[in-house]
Amino acid sequence: MSQEDGSLEARLEEQDTFEPPESFVEQANVSDPGIYEEFEENWPDCWERAAEFLDWEEEYDDVLDESDAPSYQWFTNGKLNASQNCLDRHVEDGAKNRAAIKWEGELGETRTYTYGDLLNEVNEFASTLRDLGVEEDDVVTLYMPMVPELPIAMLACARLGAPHSVVFAGFSADALATRMNDADSEYLITCDGYYRRGDALDHISKTNEGLEDVEHETTTVVVDRLGDALEHSLSENQHDYDELIDEHAGESVEPVSRDAEDMLFLMYTSGTTGKPKGVKHTTGGYLAYSAWTSHSVLDLKPEDTYWCSADIGWITGHSYILYGPLALGTTTVMYEGTPDYPDKNRFWDIIERNRVDVFYTAPTAIRAFMKWGEQYPAQHDLSSLRLLGTVGEPINPRAWKWYYDHIGGGDCPIVDTWWQTETGGHMITTLPGVCDMKPGAAGPGLPGIDAQIVDEAGEEVDAGQAGYLTVQKPWPGMLRTLYQNDERFVNEYWTEYSDPENDEWVYFPEDGAKIDEDGYITVLGRVDDVINVSGHRLGTMEIESAVVGVEGVAEAAVVGGDHEVKGEAVYVYAIPEDGSEPGAELEEKAIEAILDSIGPIAKPEEVIFTHELPKTRSGKIMRRLLEDIASGNELGTTSTLRNPEVVDEIAEQVNED
Ligand code: WTA
Numbered sequence: 001m002s003q004e005d006g007s008l009e010a011r012l013e014e015q016d017t018f019e020p021p022e023s024f025v026e027q028a029n030v031s032d033p034g035i036y037e038e039f040e041e042n043w044p045d046c047w048e049r050a051a052e053f054l055d056w057e058e059e060y061d062d063v064l065d066e067s068d069a070p071s072y073q074w075f076t077n078g079k080l081n082a083s084q085n086c087l088d089r090h091v092e093d094g095a096k097n098r099a100a101i102k103w104e105g106e107l108g109e110t111r112t113y114t115y116g117d118l119l120n121e122v123n124e125f126a127s128t129l130r131d132l133g134v135e136e137d138d139v140v141t142l143y144m145p146m147v148p149e150l151p152i153a154m155l156a157c158a159r160l161g162a163p164h165s166v167v168f169a170g171f172s173a174d175a176l177a178t179r180m181n182d183a184d185s186e187y188l189i190t191c192d193g194y195y196r197r198g199d200a201l202d203h204i205s206k207t208n209e210g211l212e213d214v215e216h217e218t219t220t221v222v223v224d225r226l227g228d229a230l231e232h233s234l235s236e237n238q239h240d241y242d243e244l245i246d247e248h249a250g251e252s253v254e255p256v257s258r259d260a261e262d263m264l265f266l267m268y269t270s271g272t273t274g275k276p277k278g279v280k281h282t283t284g285g286y287l288a289y290s291a292w293t294s295h296s297v298l299d300l301k302p303e304d305t306y307w308c309s310a311d312i313g314w315i316t317g318h319s320y321i322l323y324g325p326l327a328l329g330t331t332t333v334m335y336e337g338t339p340d341y342p343d344k345n346r347f348w349d350i351i352e353r354n355r356v357d358v359f360y361t362a363p364t365a366i367r368a369f370m371k372w373g374e375q376y377p378a379q380h381d382l383s384s385l386r387l388l389g390t391v392g393e394p395i396n397p398r399a400w401k402w403y404y405d406h407i408g409g410g411d412c413p414i415v416d417t418w419w420q421t422e423t424g425g426h427m428i429t430t431l432p433g434v435c436d437m438k439p440g441a442a443g444p445g446l447p448g449i450d451a452q453i454v455d456e457a458g459e460e461v462d463a464g465q466a467g468y469l470t471v472q473k474p475w476p477g478m479l480r481t482l483y484q485n486d487e488r489f490v491n492e493y494w495t496e497y498s499d500p501e502n503d504e505w506v507y508f509p510e511d512g513a514k515i516d517e518d519g520y521i522t523v524l525g526r527v528d529d530v531i532n533v534s535g536h537r538l539g540t541m542e543i544e545s546a547v548v549g550v551e552g553v554a555e556a557a558v559v560g561g562d563h564e565v566k567g568e569a570v571y572v573y574a575i576p577e578d579g580s581e582p583g584a585e586l587e588e589k590a591i592e593a594i595l596d597s598i599g600p601i602a603k604p605e606e607v608i609f610t611h612e613l614p615k616t617r618s619g620k621i622m623r624r625l626l627e628d629i630a631s632g633n634e635l636g637t638t639s640t641l642r643n644p645e646v647v648d649e650i651a652e653q654v655n656e657d
Helices: 003-014 022-027 036-043 046-053 082-095 115-132 151-159 173-182 204-212 240-249 286-294 316-327 346-354 361-374 398-405 486-493 540-548 584-597 623-631 645-656
Strands: 097-104 110-114 141-142 164-166 188-190 194-195 199-202 219-223 239-240 261-270 278-283 305-307 331-335 358-361 388-389 415-418 451-454 464-470 509-514 522-526 530-531 534-541 553-563 567-576 608-611
Touching: 003 278, 003 567, 022 151, 036 046, 046 286, 082 115, 082 151, 082 316, 097 115, 110 115, 115 286, 141 173, 151 164, 151 188, 151 261, 151 316, 151 608, 173 204, 173 584, 188 204, 194 219, 199 261, 204 219, 219 240, 239 240, 239 358, 239 645, 261 316, 278 286, 278 361, 278 464, 286 316, 286 540, 286 608, 286 623, 361 398, 388 398, 398 415, 451 509, 464 522, 530 553, 530 567, 534 540, 540 553, 540 567, 553 584, 567 584, 567 623, 584 608, 608 645, 623 645
Parallel strands: 097 331, 141 164, 141 188, 164 261, 188 219, 219 239, 305 331, 305 358, 358 388, 388 415, 567 608
Antiparallel strands: 097 110, 194 199, 261 278, 451 464, 464 509, 509 522, 530 534, 553 567
């Protein structure tokens, strides 16, 4: 490291506010600070700004209809099609030969789809799906890894007005079946397998295992990703993607006209109870919001090459690999594999080769890069980068500064974007061409987003105090309901701080947060039973129910403990049944059960057997204490416990390992 770099690092450590560079501001999509006031004064009509990013077949009547709150309706009676907005109009506007998706496989092969290519293949696949029987409003499940056929299938569904439900490929067979059953989904698009750290992973066997538990007939299309690397045969009702595409070569399908409020997709996510929630997003509001935030927060322009390293199986990939960027006509990069294959240069190599302008990743990845060392990015020309982003979990100032310095070269603003599956798009973050940045604090609510930090009684807390994050006004990208469960929708998000009698509705995202004098919000993490492992949202109740299903386990508590790279890690505390031996075998069974019911992302850091769990006098498990033990924190008072003596016993065991 040169002396100059050394002093930069020292300076960074001291600094807690960063201004966006003049060169960035000059070219930014949004650079007028007046935008906050403009949105506030003009609310809700300000949201026309978002709707303007779309092509509407029929203009909407009202921006917002609040008459049935909290079932808000946006852009009422507007008509549009999402695939037409992401493809056809760009081709018509002369962008036929512009790259839409630049895909890179883990083994190094690349495929580029221009907007013209993508439109053709989406048309062919939409025609295929229609032939297979898919009709408007049928839910199509996509259980696929990061192959180009995943976004193609999503856009083909959108073209037909058939909502997609993407199930992350790393989820288990059980998780697939649960989601398909919940959505009554009779169509499945999947893949034979994919590459992870150079190995060909079998995905089709897992798919077939899941299908055995699906309660209805299913028609399946299988993408051949691995060729000869994996021998597999298709059963009746299973079709080969390439063969179908060949049969439908050159065909096209008129985009189905959808109401703004019609469902674009379902996305299952974890909540407080065991059962995943099917979050419903709509065609008009969601698409307008993802396009608007891609423009204002990610600063995307049609001529940009942009890379978001998330998986499309999560909301980040939906909004910010696919819908937002393609609605704006940008080139979006898609990478199949891991950041350390064939070596730890991979990400920087992708950025350098593709001249990536804007890069969006997760704090957990940044912490891993820091651990690997700055020598990897230092070997690459990253000067094409203009803006950096993070998402999924809080970013600690040290990781922020490392990212700023070693990836951004000290002249790229960073947007730390707080949002959720439910919000559809960014909610709390700086606008990169307007705001100063404060490492660790996501920023103020975006223009038009009324984020407030309140206490238990719903009163706004003073600056510097911690409280609960709330959103006091609706926004176009918001979820509309939980699939076929309006009651749970209201219970989960609209009860804590709302006043239904006075028709006042406040959205509660279940995060804790604090706010500074200047309105900058620091998100502190979930206050429900959801944990955030490497930016993946997991329900501890789901993991718990897998563990208590194991023969030999009487009771279990699952909590998140601090983890240097993952942010949080899964800790399982389990009580063996009388006569059952705690030990390696039972541990193995518990882990197996978790992998079967959720998948490897939920694999525990540790399984701790104990004869009792710390409980309050009323019999509630003291999870906070179990979290502190797992995190190695100082333990607070245990005097309110019924069985304080177990605490030391458990803590000793955790420390031993
Ligand atoms: C957390 C991911 C702090 C938060 C887009 C939220 C964050 C949950 C941030 C949603 C951030 C997301 N700072 N925490 N910038 N972004 N979170 O649904 O706890 O997978 O409630 O959506 O991630 O996770 P989800």
